[in-house]
Amino acid sequence: MTDSAAPAIEVQDVCKFYLSADGRKTLALDRVNLTVKRGEFVSIIGPSGCGKTTLLKMVAGILGWDEGRISVLGAPVTGPGAERATVFQSFALLPWMTVLDNAAFGLKMRGEAKVARRRTAQTLLDKVGLGDFASAYPGELSGGMQQRVGLARALAVSPDILLMDEPFSAIDAQTRLILQTELLNIWSGSDLSVLFITHAMDEAVFLSDRVVIMGARPGHVTDIIEIDLPRPRTEETRKEPRFVELTAMVWDRLRGMIADEHTGEAA
Numbered sequence: 001m002t003d004s005a006a007p008a009i010e011v012q013d014v015c016k017f018y019l020s021a022d023g024r025k026t027l028a029l030d031r032v033n034l035t036v037k038r039g040e041f042v043s044i045i046g047p048s049g050c051g052k053t054t055l056l057k058m059v060a061g062i063l064g065w066d067e068g069r070i071s072v073l074g075a076p077v078t079g080p081g082a083e084r085a086t087v088f089q090s091f092a093l094l095p096w097m098t099v100l101d102n103a104a105f106g107l108k109m110r111g112e113a114k115v116a117r118r119r120t121a122q123t124l125l126d127k128v129g130l131g132d133f134a135s136a137y138p139g140e141l142s143g144g145m146q147q148r149v150g151l152a153r154a155l156a157v158s159p160d161i162l163l164m165d166e167p168f169s170a171i172d173a174q175t176r177l178i179l180q181t182e183l184l185n186i187w188s189g190s191d192l193s194v195l196f197i198t199h200a201m202d203e204a205v206f207l208s209d210r211v212v213i214m215g216a217r218p219g220h221v222t223d224i225i226e227i228d229l230p231r232p233r234t235e236e237t238r239k240e241p242r243f244v245e246l247t248a249m250v251w252d253r254l255r256g257m258i259a260d261e262h263t264g265e266a267a
């Protein structure tokens, strides 16, 4: 059961420990709180190892936690669910399947009939600009095109919530800018709530309503920055003084933590 008034994602006082090979318990996330409202686009940025992927996997329902509560659409997370879809950095496409069957894969897992799932997948491939590549194989596509297939596959299952773990980080810089705009176009015409992990400050600012900054050792939320840039955002947005200012603000908040991390490494 979902609650129509509840936020899309609610993380309350969540702690996560990992067990190291020698049996020691390490605190990976320390009392993390995070809310993503319905229809909101929220990015998480933070130094390597601060627990961004751990948090996303917990919201996806593929990793447990030790303390606190996580709910989506008002219902406690107890595992993966039909209302959430995930896009990973690694594309995670099946190389022996055509682009169409890759895009239809989530629907196949849900038991949808072949004709219906292929029809839906074709619609989504058209939406991400790959309509003509349905019968190609992933190995024949560029990285940017493969990630478009990953996005089509995630959207094909009509999720309420899209969880994206550095989806554009393996893609060249120019294509990345184009994919950011395409993602915003898809999101703005939908009711999707998005939780997006990135290392790129300009990407976080360009895409988001709010940017959540995390610190490491143990992972915790240090800041939340409201991104008050008007929408729709376009290539012109990137040239606006406020865009530059917000990107600098994110860097200011991150810089100290990253400097500490390098000092720690050198010691």
Ligand SMILES: Nc1ncnc2c1ncn2[C@@H]1O[C@H](COP(=O)(O)OP(=O)(O)OP(=O)(O)O)[C@@H](O)[C@H]1O
Residues within 6 Å of the ligand: 018, 019, 020, 028, 046, 047, 048, 049, 050, 051, 052, 053, 054, 055, 219
């Ligand atoms: N399976 C695991 N077993 C033990 N420790 C783990 C495991 N997975 C992650 N960790 C540790 O938990 C912490 C958080 O890892 P996580 O991958 O969530 O960070 P991250 O912020 O996503 O990093 P990156 O930006 O480098 O992808 C790190 O210190 C990592 O070494």
